[in-house]
Amino acid sequence: MPVPGASPWPTVAKPRVKSQGLTALPLTPITGMMLMKSSTQAENPGIKRRLRGVNLALVCCALVLLLAPLVPYTLAAVSPDSATAFWDHVRHGTIGATQIKGTESGQLINESGTWWLEWRNQWVSPGGAWALSLSLVTLTLVYLLIGTNRMPERSGKTIERWSRMDRTIHWFMAITFLLLGVTGLSILYGKSVLIPMMGKDAFASFLYLAKNVHNYLGPLFSLALVVMAIKWLKHNFFTLVDMKWFATLGGMIGKGHAPADFTNGGEKAWFWVLVLLGLVVSGSGLVLDFPNYGQIRETMQNANLIHAISAVVLFCGSLFHIYMGTLGVEGALEGMVSGEVDEAWAEQHHSLWVERVKQNG
Template sequence: MSHFIDRQSLWRLPLFALLMVIGLAVSSNVLAQADPEGEAATAVPALDADTWRQVRSGETGPNFRDSRADSDYNLINASGETWRQLRNRWVSPFGLIAVGGMIVVIALFYVIIGRKDLSAPRTGRKLLRWPLVVRSLHWTVATLFIVLALTGLNLLYGKFVFRSLFGDAFWASMISASKVAHNYLGPLFGILLIVLLARVLKHNWPKKHDIVWFMKGGGLVGKEHVDAGFANGGEKAWFWVLATVGIVVIASGLVMDFPNYGQGRDTMQWANILHAVGALGLTALALGHIYIGTIGSEGSLEGMTTGYVDETWAKDHHNLWYEEVKEEAVGEEQLAREREGDSGDAAPTRPS
């Protein structure tokens, strides 16, 4: 009986030895993973300074490159570091100086000089300045601009303010909503801005009297009114800034919004820099535009809300235009009757 048991046990010895070998192999891998230095030593050949110089210079083979999405960038992305330095050391401070500086200038201007009031009492006779289609385009573009400016500022600076105030959970939801709104409303803003610029282009061609307007600071220098047509020098300057810088901001935004048309990382990085600098500059100038069109100048806001301006306002700010259309002025009572009859902007005659 014992002889039978011993013979039966002999075949288990090779099986036990095989299990021991497998166990030792598995345990050695586990120990290697638990030891990062040991793992690096067995998984990667020695990485010395010369190897990293090769990686940076682009002379290494495919094992040192990012091959995702047909990319051929090195694992050390020098252009990405350049972009980061530009964004953090130059673009972000520029935005704070431009936007914050404009707010300070506007506040000082209002305190020292104050609102520009009309030079004489209102006559009660109105001139049509902005038809309904232009007003609708203006307010739509203005609303989109404000939303994009706020979400863009949040993307650039918000983490330094709201994250510390409200915590990570609120901040994550806020930044996600800002990014979605910015990405989807940006193209719509671009389309409508181009339509608006095309609609008012005829009023914004430079004229000789615009030079005098700038030399006299729009009327701040001297006591006489400065000649201006339908649009004065400042309004024309704002138009052409939008038509140049604004188009650059739109184009660079589209490059980042649709990254599936073959543009590489370098293109995306430069588009980001151009977009940020242009948008921050426009935001600063827009604050001045908003100030002048609202509390900074009596009667200016009425033109873009009702479409009509008083004769006195037209003579003060756009005297050359007033001389062209003064015969078309209508009284407030007549306008009221037309509005009651659903005439809208259909005045008896329109300015040319």
């Protein structure tokens, strides 16, 4: 008979079986399953770490097996031959495909940039420095050896030589030209000349201002140049009289002063240098000023070199013009300040023009 209060399930012995280091846990009456546990693992925790290492190694091996078929494709994509060909195309400026829209956006390296840098730093910059230095030395020697061309005793009578419009054009061009010259030379030589004098921070601020002044005044100078060329063209055609003026260097060789009309040979020469080189400077400057009209980089580089060379030559010529109008010839500056010159000065330097003025009353 069943004992009151006893379990309805029959009592089953719970044996423990040991085999090869494994301990069998008791059978449960619910599942009837046996849970196995390593007795060695239970006794030695270091085994757990070893098992984790083995598992990780197995995972890595599985990944290697999965990715192994892709290795040949990867090696083919970066083979030495294809890499060499790729960089050859890059160095030679081959244009590739890109999502960036713009002129030459698909060109990684512009080979002509190295050529431009060499020309600028090895030829244009040193050559310009020599040209400016020689111009200043020449003018200094001329002043020391020849001195100022003095005007005779003033007559007390004046002749109108330049109208208000002429003087406005001249001084507007003169001021803008000097500002463009100073700022342009600062851009060309600032790194080697101004940084040691001003320091990098002060030079950076100055150059930022100089660059903007240069860029905005450039188109205004170009416009004034065209107006001046049209206004004064009639006075600057060469004649045989000018050939005689050049033969005597304006009266510096021989006795007396060479006859001249409203403008002499030297003034006409400066007019054409200013107009022709001024147009070159203006044209190349406008290309640099407005780079958003599809210019390629090589076009910009060529424009930069042309702009620098022509501007330096023009600035050297302006030094001689400034010298002749101030220290070189007494009374020359008066005509461009007041518009009138003394009659004695006019007869000395522009005798043919004075005769025509007197004939016309």
